Amino acid sequence: MRLVLEQRGETGLALRMASPLLAVALALASAAVMFAALGADPLVALHAYFLLPLSDSWGLQEVAVKATPLVLISVGLAFCYRAGVWNIGAEGQFLVGALAGAWLAIATHGAAQGPWLLPAMLAAGALGGSAFALIPALLRTRFGASEILTSLMLVYVAELLLDWLVRGPWRDPAGFNMPQTVTFSPAATLPLLAEGGRLNLGTPIALLVVIVAAFVATRTLKGFEIRLLGEAPRAARFAGVDAKRLTWGVFALSGALAGLAGILEVSGTLRQLQPGLSPGYGFTAIIVAFLGRLNPVGCLVAGILLAVTFIGGENAQIMLRLPLDATRVIQGLLLFYVLACDTLLLYRVRLLRSVPA
Amino acid sequence: MTLIEAILLTVITASTPLLIAAIGELIAERAGVLNLGVEGMMIMGAAAGIAAAITTGSSAAGVAAAILAGMALAAIFGLLVLGLATNQVAAGLALAIFGLGLSGVLGAPFVGVPRAGIGKIEVPFLSDIPFLGPLLFRQDPFVYASFALVAGVAWFLGRTRAGLVLRACGENAAAAHALGYKVLRIRFLALLFGGACAGLAGAYLSLVLTPFWTSGMTSGRGWIALAIVVFASWMSWRAVAGAYLFGGVTILQLHAQGAGVPIPPQAMAALPYLVTILALVLIMQARGGGSTAPAGLGTPFVPDR
């Protein structure tokens, strides 16, 4: 007996809606079994995991705050992957963006700061992330060195750079030599948007980016060229697409968005630099990009889904005393199901008795 | 034993887990499947290995369990990306998260339980060769296994018909299918081999190098193994160079610090990554660029009967 996939001609709206719901239902069922095995009430657990994060304004704001960096980074990555450029170093670009933007806040700390500071910090963050992303782009186009390796290795370099800066030159002089910079002044802090929560300007910026990116991806020549390069590199060359320039372009763009996410995160939630300032956003965003089918709006939805599971995982620890590792297992399962159900959109799955291929 | 010998010995032990995992992933990628979940399979190997070894009291059972655990995760991955043609990058990353979580759950009862490591085995006569003898022939079984794996994989890929077929699946799955080869089955077997190697590498960590279990103990070595495959341009002998280069620089920077070289520790710690990038750039420049990746890497294949 074996699995056989048959291509579907067209996918109806009902199926499009049903697929993610089926994935969540399967994940819920598996999670319930696991919760029960770990001695927790499955219903309470599922509520804490999937509904509580969405049940009030505070929770929704938290989901937005958590999803913002994931969405921003993944939208940039979607362009890369569409073009067949494998930037997996967004984590490093996120950190360098945070460093570049924070540098302005630290350099002007205690001096004259004005309303120009925040926009300047965001620009510096985007530029920093972009510049850092151009290193693998350069190594790729100039020397042919695989960007998978170089962009991944540079993540570790960025982490160590951050570590060195906050323990050395940028250390808060009044901080008992602890590895942290000064806490940003209000002028360098993103304004909050709502009472009783942490929703800040970062989220509308991310939404704006999604809209612009969706437009660029579907309605412009550049968007078309990017898709062409990824899907049919030879055809792209005949069509006069400059592969090198486009590689630089998507790296610069995804680096800029990752860097922007970095400075937004630092000035919006952490308000200072310290080691460990990213819980792996740059890597999680890769999953988000693919769950979102490399489409900006899809990235938005997938980013929110992932954010819910992260917060749900915390809730499960708090309310049910489930270990973090258990929630990781559930997260992994959920992703497996989502990916598997995606297949249902494209293919009809059939079990056949063994037939020669 | 001179200091140089001592350093080289440490380099070998530090590089071996990277090499074993990289060789496994290399086979999977040569067959056209990109499995980014090496870290997850590796840590499941580490957890299953020590759990079985403690429970049964047998190191061999530990190694077997580690290999099986790696293969089990690889099988889940294979079911997804081959059976259901899902996206390989996303499924691989999900596998990494899943493995980290599951290893933590299953390993929890074994946190901090001590166990004697697996000892070294001397090869008679050969171990008496000056300098090389102690380095290469007074090692633990995993080091010999890594040598055998490299040689075996090089021979398999370069000299056997089966190796040729496997490469064909990675280069052009449609053509291989047209010639009557069962692309999905071959890819699945390649994935299982990759999982077995990753599990074995995990067992090396939890049974030999640092014989105990704590969650997250692979500390990102699975990701480095992935990078080494790229560094190696998907060739097994070059994977040796990549793994030993990375391991070598890691150990040398520790020695340099011990000797009091006044460079910030963060710069020292960044060296292995920077040196690897630099080496890759130099190799690529010497060769004049051009991609060496299997042409079908990462592309799902759905046979249309």
Add this chain to the structure above:
Amino acid sequence: MTITRRTLGLGTAALAGAAALPGALQAQAPLNVGFILIGPVGDFGWSTMHDVGRRRMLEVLGNRVTATQVESVAPPDFDRVANQLARTGSRLIFTTSFSYFQPTMRVAPTLPNVMFENATGTSTLPNLSIYNARFYEGRYVQGVIAARKSRSKTIGYIASFPVPEVIHAINTVMRGAWSVDPQMRIRVVWVSAWFNPAREADAARALIDQGCDVICQHTDSPAPLQLANERGVFGFGQASDMTRFAPRAHLTSSVNNWGDYYAERARAVLEGTWRPGDVWGGLNSGMFRLAPFTNMTPEETAEAERIRDAIAAGTLHPFDGPILRQDGTEVIPAGQRLTDDQIRAQNYFYRGIDVAMP
């Protein structure tokens, strides 16, 4: 929405109550204590020992408390986790890392009815205490033992990151060692991690290959000690009693013991006597202890016990003057003693340590 939350709150309370007490009568609802950990519970080091402390607190206070724990919380997620703990009923929250100090300073004023306790922080608020242990006292004893045990007169130190805690620990180890033999030297390797077993073991190998025969570690895993055992040199355990990992190499371990403090603070909240405090507990406080000395002669053990007890009694102080920096400038003259702030602020090595300050 409120209804959902309230029913759920009831559900959790019932859950917690069911676990805590069989009878229905209860004088006071149990206090829920929250714990936020920087690493995984299974790291067998810093976070594991806070988890052990939590369980000790539950043991001591029985059904008067319940505990909730969230592990591996990255600093940007701190605000949410702390708020969620408060919203689900925690009235006392231990935030167990310095990385949480600024976030705790930020969150505490917004939750005035919740008491916070930050490990290794540097200042207090009306509802924020800070606590830490004077681990350096144990390091001094380690230095004394190392000097007795070393034949090569060289200590190897596996360091994590150049934070003050680690810097002053290195200084104290050497002060202890010099009190026995002024010729003692130290080699330091920074592994840029609190926890990376294989790299810690590699660092131990490098140090042993370079002639160190007593290994001190300021990282969490038992790997360096295991390696010392394999290579026939000595070592000290970190965070928990690691005797069983190295039966031939283990000399003593610095064992973190937060449980009694946690119980005491939770009891204070229950009884309404909680006040913000700044506790920096030494050997006499029980916040940490030295594991039984092993692999030492009776004379060596007696000496180590004498030094340990003298420090605990306050008759021996590891930071008595004169203290000179590496470059020869004076920190304090003879007859003076470093203040707590001066101890915390050390970002220099003492004269005689011929290792460059990173």
